[in-house]
Amino acid sequence: MTLDISIRIGGQAGQGVQAVSYALGKVFTRHGFYVLIHQDVESRIRGGHNYAQIRIQDQPVRSIRDRPDVLIALDRQTIDQDLPDLAEGGVLVFDGQATGHRSGDPNHIDLPLEKIAGEVGGGKIMANTVATGAALAAIGAEIEPLLDYLEEQFREKGRETVEGNQASASAGHRHVLEHPGPHGPKKVALGTPQGGKLLLSGSEAMAAGSICAGLRFYAGYPMSPSTAIMEYVAARARAYNILVEPAEDEIAALNMAIGASFAGARAMTATSGGGFCLMVEALGLAGMTETPLVVAIGQRPGPATGLPTRTEQGDLAFVVHASHGDFPRAVLAPGDAEQAFYAMARAFNLADRYQTPVVVLADQYLLDSYFTVDGLDPGAVPIDRGKIVQPDEAGSGGVFRRYAFDPSGVSPRILPGQSKAVLYACSDEHTEEGHITESAEVRAAMMHKRMAKLEGMRREAAPPEDTHPGDGEIILLGWGSSRGAMREAVDLLRDEGLPARMLHYCDVYPLERKGPAERFGEHTRIIGLEGNYSGQFADLFQRETGLSVTDRILKYDGRPFSAEEIAGRVRNLV
Amino acid sequence: MTLDISIRIGGQAGQGVQAVSYALGKVFTRHGFYVLIHQDVESRIRGGHNYAQIRIQDQPVRSIRDRPDVLIALDRQTIDQDLPDLAEGGVLVFDGQATGHRSGDPNHIDLPLEKIAGEVGGGKIMANTVATGAALAAIGAEIEPLLDYLEEQFREKGRETVEGNQASASAGHRHVLEHPGPHGPKKVALGTPQGGKLLLSGSEAMAAGSICAGLRFYAGYPMSPSTAIMEYVAARARAYNILVEPAEDEIAALNMAIGASFAGARAMTATSGGGFCLMVEALGLAGMTETPLVVAIGQRPGPATGLPTRTEQGDLAFVVHASHGDFPRAVLAPGDAEQAFYAMARAFNLADRYQTPVVVLADQYLLDSYFTVDGLDPGAVPIDRGKIVQPDEAGSGGVFRRYAFDPSGVSPRILPGQSKAVLYACSDEHTEEGHITESAEVRAAMMHKRMAKLEGMRREAAPPEDTHPGDGEIILLGWGSSRGAMREAVDLLRDEGLPARMLHYCDVYPLERKGPAERFGEHTRIIGLEGNYSGQFADLFQRETGLSVTDRILKYDGRPFSAEEIAGRVRNLV
Amino acid sequence: MVSLEDYESSDPIAWCPGCGNFSLLNALKEALTGLGKKPHEIAIVSGIGQASKTPHYLMCNAFNGLHGRTLPIATGLKLANHELTVIAEGGDGDGYAEGGNHFIHAMRRNVDITYLVHDNQVYGLTKGQTSPTSEKGFVSKTTPWGSSSPPENPLLLAIASDCSFVARGFTGDIPHLSRLIQEGIRNRGFSFIDILQPCVSFNRVNTFPWYKDRVYRIDEEEGYDASDRTSAFQKAQEWGERIPIGILYRSARPTREEQEPVLSTCSLVGQPVEPTAFPKLLEAFR
């Protein structure tokens, strides 16, 4: 690891903290670096205290860091709250005039952000652009790549905006360079741009992944942290022939998606745990009517409204067991933007092939964070619609046996109106024709039929990612968005000589029953690691595999894991 | 066991099948016998095929029987569908004229029910009373106790109705007695009435139990098989000062109950799995705001609409994990009407003492069945409202610290408007005062606080009922309404020399972690036995206790277990 | 040519003898036949309740979903394949209690669906509890001393929502009802028909003769102008000695589909997935 810099930008909601981090992220990604940006925001629109932190490396960034090397304070509260986090020898950039803060520390650079923005830019509103330039200077990077980005970013808003932003950025950059003290703990040269890499958030990855999978219908109701998925799809709906319907509530959203899917369109919704609560009856409906369905969930701390803009992995047990009665479902929990992109394509295929609901379980940390990705291939997961009978094969009319018994559990389906035959979908227990039944025998047979799908999905679930197969007795067992932090923690621990190893599940349910046991030696110690109070995945893993999870490292304060925190807590355990 | 008779009455919806079984149940209960009546009905109002079956014993009846000794057919379909079930040597009573059925079997008694009712009673509508008299005769019982019951039952409707029914019953009775063939496999004399015993359904037990526990507010939306609970409470609302509010949907019902409970009234709702789906967000709200709440669920086969009038134990995993995030709750699953009565009182106490939701999990079999009970004591579970601060101790005004930290997890509460102080209840994560917080520290502390309640409830959970402590290596592990069938099956198996033993949980969640292990020897074989597809309680039991459930006997065809079926399936296993 | 037989279903009917639903079913079949629609061109969506069993009893594409969720399923179905004739069907409990929110918003959204509510003013399938349209004072097991709320007037809500087509039918007047259904299907936009349907098992107040004595055809009244919102609002309040049936209100409004450019060339389900378009989507992340 040759380069590893973290920059935190703090300020009030509305001050443009995210814009600074995104601009930096774009610049570094375009110049061949890898970044990870995460957001720490309050549930309000103006005021309060937010920050964004970007970590820059010359290899894929796995995890956030606890202590930034550079802190850019757009307001006073950032100085009060975040300064203690600053790494030793780190640089603080602050606006002494606006915040009333004074400091004699040579590493603390007083930069009149608002004044400069007012003088050279288009007014106070560009203070954050001044800060962006300053951030680059604080790590010794050139300003030109940022100027190029600003040109492109504001082109549509006219020359004046472009130039005001460029002048602001340059002035911020210059001011820091001219500052007498040390200019930051590390130096980095951006060099020439290098095409290829992408910068995208988890939300963008999931939305783009869905579009590439042939999404046709999206119905939804806004709920943090899932709203950006809907908004991304809505913005591209006309370009990609998707109908986006803002629903009156989550119940409507999921039922609309089911209606559209029954008609034959790939359909989805996204929500958070609270909204999903309202969807669970319809989840069972999709299970009973055997309608393909994809639901994305952005987890946040619960119960109830909880912490709307923060992160948790606390909905797994709920999602796996949601809705009354037994029916098959699959749950995927991608670990980063790249996995999220492909998880959506896989989810749509699974839903179509098994004609049942598939939940993709993300969280605020994954959805709101930006990741540098080497590339994404929209063709990597070919679209598979499963057993749809072509109109000419559906017969010349009459009733199609929609729920014909089949050992795989999956019956061929026709789409309504596409052939001369008709079909009945039914929420009551039903016959092969889809009519309501009271028969004990048919009931039992239909349960077998439906539940057979679970075994099918279990067979094709991706095995967990094992970082050091056959090597390492301290297993960090995890799922979903803590993947990166776990992977880096494994490296940190192995550097110290501990036989650490990561087992990360993206396909969390159903999961292979026997597989994991075969991978481990006798003396393996399994440490469950997840962002919830009770260790929900550890429970599920134990239940399904019969293996024991020895210890649990849990976090439920609304903040994501860092590799350092994990390594420290593992060290304390072993 | 000296007496054991089962009588099945079959007919169309609307023919009064249930009234026959209930009249028989009343008569036998009043004369010192024990009965169990179960209902097998379709989801329709008229027509189709229903039956009720009553089992009569001179000791508490545990379970239904597969094969009745007497079959009363009110329609043709009963003959076609139920005759094969008739026990060897059993008696069939049918209306040859109305059904067109003929039989030379001396045990098949042709009784012109409709004709007799028309001639001696008040018309065809009394055909079922003719059948009731016939049923008594078929087992050699006297008619007088039934005449007394009819007198009392129809007194309010006037002499004519009373006498018409009595004449119908007597005529049916006489006709059978006069029939040449054998008059049934067994004989029973009713003798003189004996006060004391009660006959009530699971629904009645739960509703009455709630009223005795001080229920003040009920909001609900009808859903089979829970509706009878609401209807029972509504009928007695004025007598017992309860306000019953018919809600527009289940979401409203549960939120209304929470509002009423926040105000200080003991409040509940009842529903089935599908309605509960709509309540899970509010369940978390009660968890987060720490509002006492009782929800009764009548399970039926799912997913979705499923089989509305049939039974299943398929909602346990859902209920234990319902709603996003971790929060404490308790789940009680009574085994019969008596346990159901007390479970409600215990549920209200738990909810008040732990200020959190408590679910009582029943099912169609328990709710719709009638049980003879020796007695019920409304004072057996004294009302305990938990930590409610008296108005004079709440201070002279200002904000009451509703969520004050306490190692038990339970903070004292005031009721709004009852003192000069005010309180804030909050669905977002909150401070001790109940205001919204973004603090990581407060969040973690509040999670500890709330989750501490789970351990408190775990400590006071009733241990499972163990029929043969220390004796018996084949454990039948079960929960809820299969208790009686399991108990009887254990007897049957032990009679055959098998070391069977029952472990039945009424307090299914949270359950003691270590206890069960200490009870069992090394060679114990645990057989999970439940009415669902996946063995939901077995999973939970394994997770919580670490013990292995060796085998699972599962049933998911919408029908309840019988002791014979269980014994047979256990025999096949061991 | 389509005939009534084409609409026969083999599923045995589970309604009570004498139930108003039988006439309603006949009126519906006649309407569909009259319009010359073929069974596979029709999709009927229903919820749960006695009314919601209807789609099983005729030959058509059917989605028999959850109690109260009739309209969102119908909406998704129609938007995904607007070439289908979509009919939504359910009871008063389904539509006005559990599904009340969807009802209000579906009228605003104005997707081209015909919504038939079998309004028996009672929850039939669950055995006779008070529904939102039950009369004030209605005695049932959930309101043993009579309900204390006045009935909801769904027609007024529809007029207040500027619903594209608002009508009331009666199962005792099959030809009229059948015409209403045809008009509703012909109307482009959300067509709402509240249908007075006697429940012989549980509604002893609003019986067949009770309705029969009161209903009159509004279209036979001279000068009634269904495009006048104020008079519709007044007419829809009439409920007592006389109860109007017919089209009470019409509002010419663009449908959701017409305003959606994505649907201008073909239905959603007809649109092919074009992988060539996706690299451009990802380009924006560079």
Add this chain to the structure above:
Amino acid sequence: MVSLEDYESSDPIAWCPGCGNFSLLNALKEALTGLGKKPHEIAIVSGIGQASKTPHYLMCNAFNGLHGRTLPIATGLKLANHELTVIAEGGDGDGYAEGGNHFIHAMRRNVDITYLVHDNQVYGLTKGQTSPTSEKGFVSKTTPWGSSSPPENPLLLAIASDCSFVARGFTGDIPHLSRLIQEGIRNRGFSFIDILQPCVSFNRVNTFPWYKDRVYRIDEEEGYDASDRTSAFQKAQEWGERIPIGILYRSARPTREEQEPVLSTCSLVGQPVEPTAFPKLLEAFR
């Protein structure tokens, strides 16, 4: 005597500077003070959204529940303790989208609650998406080409539901708003006040000046009779050059509580549990 200070809360306000909610909060405090109510006599129930943060910002008993579930909580609370003055408060998303069904049925049920909807015609807290009251064509991230549905008119729905008290207020007219709230609280029954509340962060269409230019006090119009349902229906349709504020409709109806004998002696929470009564209950099972 109660003073404004008695209603001060220590919880810091998290609204955007310039938000209309500040004025609404002031009007509410003034109304409560004006009525001489003490903080502990009041219970304010809210849902989730910017509007729903309100109860934290004044001294009162508060239940800040789920998004959209304001009214059922308020209903349960009021029915359990009808001696409390119960105010329900939430946004247009909370009340008309997620909570739409409860809104319709609460008006019918007519529990004595005063319901204040902060109607900024947008989802504020989730950053500016289209709400049911957003204008047709409203551009937001969920409707980037403008919404295709016309706005819901909640006042029309209220009049159609024969709501006991229907009013519209404006945060730009605090004295008038404060009086309206007082009237609403005084009214026995469900009082509904839709309050035009500019959202400076996300609604660039219906801004403070936009409202200011249009609103007029209906009570200053000669001859307006709020008890006339038809003219209320017409007046409530006015939305354009002129927007009426004030009490649009009143309907004298008995409340839910008044009709409930169980509440005739005291509130539910005041009623003791009497174990002596229970043996009689069980006797019936013999």
